[in-house]
Amino acid sequence: MNRRFAAPIAAILLASLSLTACGDDEPTTAPPGQNDQVKAGVIAIVDVAPIYLGKQQGIFAKHKIDLTLETAQGGSAIVPNVVSGQWQFGFSNVVSLLLAQSRNVPIKVVANGNNSTGDTKNDFGGIVVKDPGITSPKQLEGKKVATNALKNIVDTSVKDIVKKDGGDPSKVNFTELAFPDMSAQLEAGNVDAIFVVEPFLSQAKAKGWRVIGTYADVDPNLCVALYFTSKELIGKNPDLVKRFTDAMTESLAYADSHPDDVRAVLGTYTQITEAVRKGLTLPKFPSTINKDAVNKLADLSVTYGLMPSKPDVGALLP
Amino acid sequence: MTNATRPGPARRTGIPPRLLGLLGLAGFAVLIEILPRVGVLPARYFPTTTAIFGALADYAGDSRFWTALGQTLRTWVIGLTIAVLAGVAVGVVIGAVPVLRALTASTIEFLRPIPSVALIPLVVVLVGSGMSGTLVLVVYASFWQVLVQVLHGVADVDPVARDTARAYHLGFGYRVRYVVWPTALPYAVTGIRLATAVALILTITGELTIGTPGLGKLMDTAYNSGLEAVPSVYAIVVVTGLIGVLANNATRAAERYVLAWHPAVRAELPA
Numbered sequence: 192m193n194r195r196f197a198a199p200i201a202a203i204l205l206a207s208l209s210l211t212a213c214g215d216d217e218p219t220t221a222p223p224g225q226n227d228q229v230k231a232g233v234i235a236i237v238d239v240a241p242i243y244l245g246k247q248q249g250i251f252a253k254h255k256i257d258l259t260l261e262t263a264q265g266g267s268a269i270v271p272n273v274v275s276g277q278w279q280f281g282f283s284n285v286v287s288l289l290l291a292q293s294r295n296v297p298i299k300v301v302a303n304g305n306n307s308t309g310d311t312k313n314d315f316g317g318i319v320v321k322d323p324g325i326t327s328p329k330q331l332e333g334k335k336v337a338t339n340a341l342k343n344i345v346d347t348s349v350k351d352i353v354k355k356d357g358g359d360p361s362k363v364n365f366t367e368l369a370f371p372d373m374s375a376q377l378e379a380g381n382v383d384a385i386f387v388v389e390p391f392l393s394q395a396k397a398k399g400w401r402v403i404g405t406y407a408d409v410d411p412n413l414c415v416a417l418y419f420t421s422k423e424l425i426g427k428n429p430d431l432v433k434r435f436t437d438a439m440t441e442s443l444a445y446a447d448s449h450p451d452d453v454r455a456v457l458g459t460y461t462q463i464t465e466a467v468r469k470g471l472t473l474p475k476f477p478s479t480i481n482k483d484a485v486n487k488l489a490d491l492s493v494t495y496g497l498m499p500s501k502p503d504v505g506a507l508l509p
Numbered sequence: 510m511t512n513a514t515r516p517g518p519a520r521r522t523g524i525p526p527r528l529l530g531l532l533g534l535a536g537f538a539v540l541i542e543i544l545p546r547v548g549v550l551p552a553r554y555f556p557t558t559t560a561i562f563g564a565l566a567d568y569a570g571d572s573r574f575w576t577a578l579g580q581t582l583r584t585w586v587i588g589l590t591i592a593v594l595a596g597v598a599v600g601v602v603i604g605a606v607p608v609l610r611a612l613t614a615s616t617i618e619f620l621r622p623i624p625s626v627a628l629i630p631l632v633v634v635l636v637g638s639g640m641s642g643t644l645v646l647v648v649y650a651s652f653w654q655v656l657v658q659v660l661h662g663v664a665d666v667d668p669v670a671r672d673t674a675r676a677y678h679l680g681f682g683y684r685v686r687y688v689v690w691p692t693a694l695p696y697a698v699t700g701i702r703l704a705t706a707v708a709l710i711l712t713i714t715g716e717l718t719i720g721t722p723g724l725g726k727l728m729d730t731a732y733n734s735g736l737e738a739v740p741s742v743y744a745i746v747v748v749t750g751l752i753g754v755l756a757n758n759a760t761r762a763a764e765r766y767v768l769a770w771h772p773a774v775r776a777e778l779p780a
Contacts, residue, residue: 235730261638263720264729268633277637371732375554390735462734462741 226257227431231280231418232269235262235460237315237389238305238416239282240453241476243460245442248452254438256431260460265340274298274421280435284416285488286344286497293502297422300508301432302439304416305474306481307406314405315474316388316415318349319395321377325384328404329358334383337368337376342497344415344488345386350495352404360495374398389471390463409491414484415474436509443478480508556740561747564740568748573727578748581712581723584640588647589708593701595648596655601685601693603656604663621657625650625711626718633719640722643715650711651704658700662693695771702760709756713749724749 233239251258263269269281308314338346350360373385406413425432446453454468486504493501538558545552568574603609625646636642674688716725731741
């Protein structure tokens with residue numbers, strides 16, 4: 192009896208002892224002379240290639256930052272982790288940050304993320320249709336369009352593109368789908384149009400489907416995403432925030448001038464195959480934040496009812 | 510083992526049941542190979558068996574896969590261990606003290622049906638999306654499986670045995686060890702087997718939805734890496750399935766070993 196009782200328990204205890212030794216450890220402020228342990232929350236998509244490249248090229252180490260990249264499914268999971276201090280920095284799309292600002296979430300932008308290529312024919316995100324009869328955005332009136340999230344940057348962009356083409360954005364029906372699921376739904380005819388980003392955009396184009404509008408149609412310099420931190424960290428460790436901004440700025444400049452390195456680094460944190468990596472359209476990675484483009488998105492967000500009044504963009508941006 | 514000689518319904522065919530099972534599996538694999546090829550299933554979104562195993566072979570040479578596998582197993586085992594130890598300890602104590610049992614019954618029945626996944630938003634905000642976040646989900650879900658079984662087991666103690674132990678003035682420790690535990694053990698083992706499966710489900714769910722490092726997250730990156738990476742998504746589904754099968758077999762074997770004296774297990778052997 193005793194042996195039967197003891198054996199499984201002992202085995203379980205032993206397993207847990209040997210395993211718990213390697214748990215998560217909290218980042219702490221580095222002693223003088225050593226690098227700061229920093230965690231940044233990103234989404235494992237094309238847009239965040241510069242931060243991976245900056246880490247790979249030793250740019251963060253040069254600024255005395257030991258960077259650990261944590262990935263999340265979306266900005267909604269990153270913001271709480273940054274505000275609570277689990278992660279020091281985060282990556283999020285501009286509209287989500289504007290929404291956070293309008294709700295007084297204590298965050299502040301520290302560096303640029305990524306922007307439209309400015310080429311309306313060749314951008315990294317755009318509206319794709321399968322029906323050859325649809326040739327212009329205003330024809331999306333009364334049609335079903337897939338967006339990755341409602342009341343965010345993608346549907347706001349689609350509405351703006353439809354409006355600029357002379358259509359009525361309020362007549363477009365949006366439905367929520369994850370980017371990876373969109374092509375299949377368009378193929379099956381469950382939606383009439385999809386807004387996809389790379390690598391799905393180039394794969395949709397390869398099927399012969401038509402792109403009828405892109406981020407560049409909203410604004411040639413459209414700022415899609417930014418890096419941010421908590422106001423708490425700015426108050427507690429302004430030097431670290433400044434070093435992160437410097438490293439990020441340098442990483443963005445490096446990424447923008449080394450597209451082949453960007454395509455290579457994509458293979459390290461995504462599972463995009465090499466052939467697709469070579470062919471996809473990369474975003475622009477300007478090292479400075481285009482304030483006009485952010486203001487424009489803030490205005491559009493108010494126009495399309497995402498927030499009641501324009502948030503304080505000046506307070507959100509550095 | 511005596512399994513091979515165990516009589517079963519397949520005996521009539523003359524083929525051992527285990528072989529028949531493998532044949533069925535092979536048939537399924539062939540079906541998955543054919544359906545996308547002939548266009549019944551869209552090959553782009555539902556790859557063939559060979560494409561899935563090709564992706565699996567690619568993973569075998571990828572350190573990211575082995576790291577993720579290790580992370581998943583770690584979260585799973587730690588979560589399960591905590592849940593089992595806590596479930597057994599709490600179950601024995603509550604079950605042995607009638608007042609405690611009456612006091613906690615309603616609370617347990619309220620908390621137990623809450624699906625662990627409903628706690629995800631709360632966990633992300635309170636604990637974060639690291640391993641500890643998923644651990645909370647795993648422990649929450651599997652703890653109840655063990656606790657409820659142990660409670661039933663403790664309640665099942667033969668009143669004569671209990672009264673005899675009391676008449677001999679056995680202490681709490683002795684009563685637990687010689688009266689309560691032998692009765693509760695088969696129940697506890699069932700609870701542990703259920704918890705093993707539930708803990709694996711929640712581990713993968715946590716990785717997939719809150720982004721805790723592991724197989725679930727690797728699957729999510731594959732899912733977000735374009736249509737060329739679709740077979741990789743299925744490859745990870747296959748791996749998680751294999752882990753589930755191995756875990757079930759392991760708990761079954763442990764059950765037979767621990768309960769070798771129990772009539773329910775002994776009856777399985779040919780007379």
